[in-house]
Amino acid sequence: MEPTRIRPSLHFTADYWINDPCAPGYDSATGLYHVFYQCNPHGTEWGSMSWGHITSEDLISWTPSMRPALVPDQPYDHDGVFTGCMAPPTSSEQGPLKVVYSSVQNLPFHWSTLPYPRNAAGLAIAKSNDGGKTWTKCSENPSLMGEPKGIQVTGFRDPFLAEWHALHQLRGQKSLYGLVSGGIAGHGPTAFLYSVPHNNISEWQYLCPLVDMPARFQPSPKWSGNFGVNWECVNFLTLESESNSRVCLILGAEGDVEREHIRNFESSPQIAPRTVRSLLWMFGDLRVENNSARLDYTHGGYLDCGSLYAANSYFESWSKRHIMHAWIPEEDITASYAKDKGWNGALAIPRELFLLSVPNVTRALHGPLSEVASVARVTNGDGSATIQTLGIRPVKEIDQLRKRCGHVYQRQNISLPSSTAEATQTLCSASFSTWELEATISIDPSRCHELGFHIRHNSDMSSCTTITFSLQEETISVSKGRSTSDPNIRNCPEQGPFTLFYRASHLAVGSEDKLENLRIRVISDADVLEVFANDWFALTTTVYSPEYSSPTGISVFANGGQESAVFEEVNVWDGLSTARR
Incomplete structure (x- = not known):
């Protein structure tokens, strides 16, 4: 099926090749x-x-x-x-x-x-x-x-x-x-x-x-x-x-x-x-x-953790923010495909960089904190640690687009796998090529193996892109193997390291440490996909899908013991591009 080549609307593109953002x-x-x-x-x-x-x-x-x-x-x-x-x-x-x-x-x-x-x-x-x-x-x-x-x-x-x-x-x-x-x-x-x-x-x-x-x-x-x-x-x-x-x-x-x-x-x-x-x-x-x-x-x-490159930043003195711009390359398509669609490369949504501090941390999902080289540790008196790492999130201005989107879908307390052994549940069908998803998920790490989202999928999942958090591997990945069969497109997966942290509970003497929730945010804009988690993980990639011309499904899934993952709150803002028309 020939892709419907719809331009990203939140991500800047031009009618030619673009790469590094300069002088922001x-x-x-x-x-x-x-x-x-x-x-x-x-x-x-x-x-x-x-x-x-x-x-x-x-x-x-x-x-x-x-x-x-x-x-x-x-x-x-x-x-x-x-x-x-x-x-x-x-x-x-x-x-x-x-x-x-x-x-x-x-x-x-x-x-x-x-x-x-x-x-x-x-x-x-x-x-x-x-x-x-x-x-x-x-x-x-x-x-x-x-x-x-x-x-x-x-x-x-x-x-x-x-x-x-x-x-x-x-x-x-x-x-x-x-x-x-x-x-x-x-x-x-x-x-x-x-x-x-x-x-x-x-x-x-x-x-x-x-x-x-x-x-x-x-x-x-x-x-x-x-x-x-x-x-x-x-x-x-x-x-x-x-x-x-x-x-x-x-x-x-x-x-x-x-x-x-x-x-x-x-x-x-x-x-x-x-x-x-x-x-x-x-x-x-x-x-x-x-x-x-x-x-x-x-x-x-x-x-x-994806294909994003050539970041450039500046300090905005009046808001005291470090704001970053970066380039989304298109190296997974042929030169002729880029020429036919009429653009090559995009700029990512501006991001804020900050010092993220998480108090009362005792350990990661697997192994001691000392093995997680991307966090600094300051030991507290009770043996827990305050960890510090680079915080990464879209600038808050992007949230304004939610107020004027085409449709909002809201779901709460979806427990998976369900009592009927159902591992997947459909959330909605997105009618626009530009949408945002935000979810908060509580997890039983002793029984849940992996969880995530199937996006841009058709009714039988023969066309699909999957975002997965693997608890065993401590990774977030984007699998694109079923996104398209076009030989001009490489469906290479993206993957990066990510873990959740246990935090000491001070509610009662002897209470067990509690695993923090997974907070995930996905911005889908035509060929561009940006994934964020817990304010310190980011993964950007391109997904060339033939399904833009018709509604595309968004589903949640979890594999493991019964009700080992609870999608406590999931929101989808469909049609963010309408806010700019």
């Missing part, structure tokens, strides 16, 4: 959010890297500029305008908006084809005097010709520039700090740290590599991800919650080891293999020696 930020003078994105304005395959531009008043509805904001038209960037960032304001007074970008003048380059050509990519600045409507490249460009002298790099691109108060305090020198992502040949991935004066962002003074990490560092085979050989799009953040704070990096890791569920998937030979990379985060201890800074790894994990 908020302009208080106009009340507009800005996001740029790398693109090829001439087709649905990578090439002619330019910057598109979109703006929004609410982080929901985005207005695209009619033409690219930046194109490769100068000697220092003639091979591409690559990823970059929005510069912080130079003073309390409103001045021109400024962006910093990777100016590429010598393609090709790649971490795997050393030696990396010297000065292949530098840094350049563009500014706007009309609130972002038009952009002019600065006459002083380039700010940097290329990588630091005396270092053989594996990559050098994707500048990030911001205030970093934690480093201010340690160095005793107030300035902006810049990172350029990459790695050192024969050593490992890193981000190159620069000091940048507030009043002149074209002066980047090199300090040192921020992270000293061996190639393909992987503290935990299950929980942490592999940190690869070369880094892209590294951002620093200081996350705070009450009196606690953590220094965090978010990053794209290139050259890691492909995850088993992808490596073992048998794919059609007419579809190119996926790029081996991961979207990760790490906490670290920041220290300064001889005026050089170093961030030592302590904990880390997946920023997204």
Whole structure:
């Protein structure tokens, strides 16, 4: 059956190839959010890297500029305008908006084809005097010709520039700090740290590599991800919650080891293999020696367990939020399929990153907390721990779409498997290609093996996508084997580590620890699927389904002992796209 190619409506797409979001930020003078994105304005395959531009008043509805904001038209960037960032304001007074970008003048380059050509990519600045409507490249460009002298790099691109108060305090020198992502040949991935004066962002003074990490560092085979050989799009953040704070990096890791569920998937030979990379985060201890800074790894994990990549973030001062944008690649289709449908790539729904603290934790589903490398532990007096990890959730503005959706379905207290041995129960049939599901589920872990949702299914489940939480494996997965039989599409599954935590009960002496509920949120938008759980798990993928043109089923299921999972509350908001018409 030929797919009905309906565009995502909540996720931005363009009539050509798009990839990394660039220079996200908020302009208080106009009340507009800005996001740029790398693109090829001439087709649905990578090439002619330019910057598109979109703006929004609410982080929901985005207005695209009619033409690219930046194109490769100068000697220092003639091979591409690559990823970059929005510069912080130079003073309390409103001045021109400024962006910093990777100016590429010598393609090709790649971490795997050393030696990396010297000065292949530098840094350049563009500014706007009309609130972002038009952009002019600065006459002083380039700010940097290329990588630091005396270092053989594996990559050098994707500048990030911001205030970093934690480093201010340690160095005793107030300035902006810049990172350029990459790695050192024969050593490992890193981000190159620069000091940048507030009043002149074209002066980047090199300090040192921020992270000293061996190639393909992987503290935990299950929980942490592999940190690869070369880094892209590294951002620093200081996350705070009450009196606690953590220094965090978010990053794209290139050259890691492909995850088993992808490596073992048998794919059609007419579809190119996926790029081996991961979207990760790490906490670290920041220290300064001889005026050089170093961030030592302590904990880390997946920023997204699916195909999401090239995250870029900024701190919104008035709301005190770290807001992240990222790219949803389309590597599971042929080039001809992308060309026929008319777009390639999308931007994820904006997410908030924060420090998540969970008190009174005693253990995970299986094994001690010490084995979960993606959480930090602070031991309490009663032997329990307060755990801290990177919190991830859609920005709260997205909730506004629920108020104006086409239809709301609500169910409560569905116990599965039922007394009649029924393991699956239908919730509803979605009439729109864009909907959201949110559920709270209590689980008896001694009897329940797995649970989840069948979505986008027809009456006999011959066409279906399945979201599964496996208690035994401690994973959340998206299985797409029955989503379509089109040979132009690879139905590769997605999977990531996830567990639930037992928490100490203080209601009575001797009371047993209680397992927390699973709280899951699914946003389905045409070809795009985003899954969130318990504010610290995210998985993004593409699902190409032929069932958009007719109502598609949404069902719940559980396998194990009778009534071992209770779907206490399930809500489906169908037709979120109608809120933008």
